[in-house]
Amino acid sequence: MEPIHLGGGVVIFKNAIDINQDSVITHLESLKAKAREEMFTYVYDEEGVPLHVVNQGGFIYEIDDIEKSPVRMMHGLDPVFSQECEDAVYKALLMYVEMFPAILHCLWWRSTGHVLAYDKGAKLGLHSDNDVNYRYGAEPQMQHATRNVLSALVYLNDCTDDGEEIKPNSFSGGHMSIPYFDIDIKPEKGMICMMPANYLGAHEIFEVTRGTRYSYLGWFAQGSADPDRGVKPFEDKETMAMGNQLWLKTIIEDYKEYIDSKYAVGSAPESLTLFNSRKKDHVNEGQ
């Protein structure tokens, strides 16, 4: 698994994970209808006529746009499948830190992933992953997305463009565009894509024209707990009650181990071993 930097901190890792597609896609198909129902809350006028819908992030959609929105599957995912995605993403993360070491101290906790399904006709306009639709005087209650530092996607099926031989379980359309760096990503089964969660990594998903596009999406984030605002990381999976945020307790050690295994003793460039000096700083603090 070799990372390819496309620019602007957008990195892809091809063949990062083996996906047992037949069972995974069947599993996700079975969750989709219920997940779609849970996503939107209808808002009615005085006569009981539906006006529009509001999604879980507080964004308003026209009723006609429901079909055009991706479906988010948060609950009921097969835990083995989720864990495999999480593990592959974490492995890729260590490589990402090696490319951009300054991110290391901005990785406090992770939001474990959910699956996105784009049916035919679905698309998503340009947005960044740390936006909660703020407007002066109207601060959204849930703001955990503002803490996101890095987004991680696992593509679960292949995209075949027009004119190409159609692969099993594939879809057409649905490229991801990252316009500020002129990047176009064509999803491939088993590929991981990581990108900054801020406006630099603003991205758009083009309309899916055939089949269903599946991806697994999670984030890495920073900041102390703020439960009223949706920031409530748990210590470990076993104690994780409600929510999906986990402290990254061993990220420094794991990254150090990764660097130690890759470079001969003492030969890693100093810029990659900032964990050494930082740890010392903190131990010495106040002496």
Add this chain to the structure above:
Amino acid sequence: MKVNEIKAEHLGGGVVLFKNVFDVDFKMFYDIAKEVVFREKDEMYKLSVHPETGKPAYLNKSGYYFDLSSVEEMPMRGSMIHLDKRQEVIELLSFIEKAKYQCLLRYMEIFPISYKNIWWKVKGHIVGYGPGVYLGSHSDTSADYVYGLSHPADQLATRNTVSCIAYINDSVDSAEELGESNFTGGEHYFNFLDITYRPSKGDILMFPSNFIASHEVKPVTGGLRFSYLGWYAHGTPNKEVSEYVNDPLLEPETAITSTNLYLPTLREDFQEYLLSVGHDKNTLPYSITTVGN
């Protein structure tokens, strides 16, 4: 004091240079900057002797000792400048904040999605570098966190989205050119973007605060280097870590001395600006101000 024509040059990676965008009495700005950073240093550290080593050391206000070099090699900060009561200082800073705001509107025109990440600002403070001083690579959103070792009391940096630096004096080529208020060295270098910016007074530099725009300041080799550094940020303040942001409409008096302020008219100002330069309402960048709500 005047804002010049706003010409934005995108250097890559969201780093935008507004060359020669403001005019002030730079000699006065330099003198004020110098005065405040040295005053704060004197207030923070007293020359003393380390009780264990017997060597000269700085003693800070909290009672800790520091090697002379560890203090001398750090940039100096003029963080209290907004508490300065002098009329000329208040006017100067108020003008610079306005110049920055005009650059911000242009910045958001180039990167419309950044508009959604800008809720409030942290006003600028003075950063001063003497000879030999540099700053290693860092991002402006890092609070130096390490799980289990340090849960930083001050996490305001994690809220930053756009960084903004106004330059007060010039970097010159050689020691021969050093005058009363310029310096040599001190380039601002973005490691991951491979962009070098050389300070020039009247310039404003805006860039993403996140890790992609990590940057270092190369050693100053002569003279004193001064800049005025602030941020735009997002998120409701977290009281658990003593964050506060004031609202200038509700607390106009506090807003003069407070550093963290909401931007109540950003949306209207941005819309008005976009229409004035010919954008229509239905497409980006304008549509970002009306999307989803």
